[in-house]
Amino acid sequence: MSEDLKQVPVGDLHCQRNTFAREFTTTCISCSEKPDKKGFYQVKLYDTILFPEGGGQPSDTGFIDDIKVHNVQRQKLAHIHYTKQSIQVGKQVHLTIDWTRRWDHVQQHSGQHLLSAVMDQAPYNIETVSWNMGEKRCYIELPTGTVKVDLTPEVLANVESDVNKLIVKNLKVVTHVQEADHEDTERPASLPADYVGGGIIRTIEIEGLDKNPCCGTHVESLGQLQCLKILHTENVRGGNTRIFFLFGQRVLDTLDASYTISRQLNALLTCPPENFVDNVDKLQKQSKENLKKAKRLLESLAVYTVNDVEAALKEKPFAIVYKEDADMDFLSMVANVMRDRKVLEEGAEKVVILAAGEKNVGGPIVITGGNNDIVQKTGKIVNSVLSGVKGGGKGRWQGKAQNWKGMENLEQALEQLQA
Numbered sequence: 001m002s003e004d005l006k007q008v009p010v011g012d013l014h015c016q017r018n019t020f021a022r023e024f025t026t027t028c029i030s031c032s033e034k035p036d037k038k039g040f041y042q043v044k045l046y047d048t049i050l051f052p053e054g055g056g057q058p059s060d061t062g063f064i065d066d067i068k069v070h071n072v073q074r075q076k077l078a079h080i081h082y083t084k085q086s087i088q089v090g091k092q093v094h095l096t097i098d099w100t101r102r103w104d105h106v107q108q109h110s111g112q113h114l115l116s117a118v119m120d121q122a123p124y125n126i127e128t129v130s131w132n133m134g135e136k137r138c139y140i141e142l143p144t145g146t147v148k149v150d151l152t153p154e155v156l157a158n159v160e161s162d163v164n165k166l167i168v169k170n171l172k173v174v175t176h177v178q179e180a181d182h183e184d185t186e187r188p189a190s191l192p193a194d195y196v197g198g199g200i201i202r203t204i205e206i207e208g209l210d211k212n213p214c215c216g217t218h219v220e221s222l223g224q225l226q227c228l229k230i231l232h233t234e235n236v237r238g239g240n241t242r243i244f245f246l247f248g249q250r251v252l253d254t255l256d257a258s259y260t261i262s263r264q265l266n267a268l269l270t271c272p273p274e275n276f277v278d279n280v281d282k283l284q285k286q287s288k289e290n291l292k293k294a295k296r297l298l299e300s301l302a303v304y305t306v307n308d309v310e311a312a313l314k315e316k317p318f319a320i321v322y323k324e325d326a327d328m329d330f331l332s333m334v335a336n337v338m339r340d341r342k343v344l345e346e347g348a349e350k351v352v353i354l355a356a357g358e359k360n361v362g363g364p365i366v367i368t369g370g371n372n373d374i375v376q377k378t379g380k381i382v383n384s385v386l387s388g389v390k391g392g393g394k395g396r397w398q399g400k401a402q403n404w405k406g407m408e409n410l411e412q413a414l415e416q417l418q419a
């Protein structure tokens with residue numbers, strides 16, 4: 001008998017029969033000899049409480065004895081556990097599950113069935129075409145391009161209210177099973193094409209409301225969903241609309257995260273949440289205004305700086321402008337004013353060094369001159385005096401410094417240009 005036949009098939013797994021099993025004892029029936037390229041051993045157990053990814057529900061994680069199970073996948077009717085250590089074949093093993101992760105998946109998945117069932121019925125009458133369980137948020141996708149329903153905020157509020165009323169009603173959720181290969185059994189379109197040669201078809205029923213073929217793990221009654229919060233909608237290709245939602249613990253976790261941020265903003269902005277938007281809007285406008293003012297002040301500072309450069313060039317063939325609290329924008333302003341005022345005449349034996357940035361942090365450096373020879377000569381001197389500088393370029397020498405150590409020696413070193 002092959003090992004596959006000995007395994008309980010996906011569809012009839014212990015986790016599918018009992019959502020709430022958190023511990024389980026079973027037997028290891030095979031384990032790959034070597035890990036795969038990603039370092040995982042593929043382990044087959046006789047039965048499992050760890051759900052293999054399927055039907056939109058991610059795989060569970062947990063432990064086989066004390067060895068972590070990172071992933072569980074279905075292969076046809078078989079189920080494979082992925083571990084980083086091998087498991088002894090024939091050994092009786094103790095399985096445990098990451099229950100927080102599983103319970104979240106249960107709430108989102110059963111919740112999706114309920115939300116889709118409500119959308120499917122009057123007065124909405126829109127069938128769900130797909131769904132996604134994200135790590136933070138889930139969505140159902142609806143073909144709103146072909147259906148005449150406008151998902152306005154009022155409509156979505158009604159949907160949310162309808163679903164929450166059904167949760168309070170605490171309707172039972174029951175599972176029906178049929179042999180997949182039986183001739184009376186209708187094969188659901190959602191069943192994977194490779195799910196053949198036996199197996200079980202499961203139908204999840206929300207009593208009196210909805211029946212849907214599904215392999216996932218589900219709540220026993222709607223009360224276990226706690227509540228639904230619809231977040232927002234997004235229009236996607238093909239005229240479809242996605243409705244993003246949260247069920248159960250995710251609603252509380254998301255509220256907690258939002259509330260923490262709200263408290264932090266409250267302290268920063270010193271205003272209540274209802275004034276956050278106005279307050280931030282005001283701050284952004286102020287900040288733009290301040291930036292404009294700062295630019296105007298820098299422009300006038302650039303003019304004064306160029307006055308100094310002109311004065312210096314009357315005495316010597318070079319001028320150094322080094323400003324610790326300036327940046328490339330300021331250097332460009334100075335360079336522009338110099339160009340407009342023709343400070344460096346074509347061919348003149350004159351050179352100007354512009355540098356910015358804190359001593360220990362460094363920053364940009366630009367060397368411009370009346371001719372290329374003097375620019376290159378100055379570049380060499382800069383490189384020999386300032387060890388942290390890299391740069392080059394014909395006509396206009398441009399570079400960057402890791403720091404400005406040695407800047408105080410540059411003036412003296414440049415005296416050789418006079419010789």
Ligand SMILES: [Zn+2]
Pocket residue numbers: 055109113213214215216
């Ligand atoms: Zn499902």
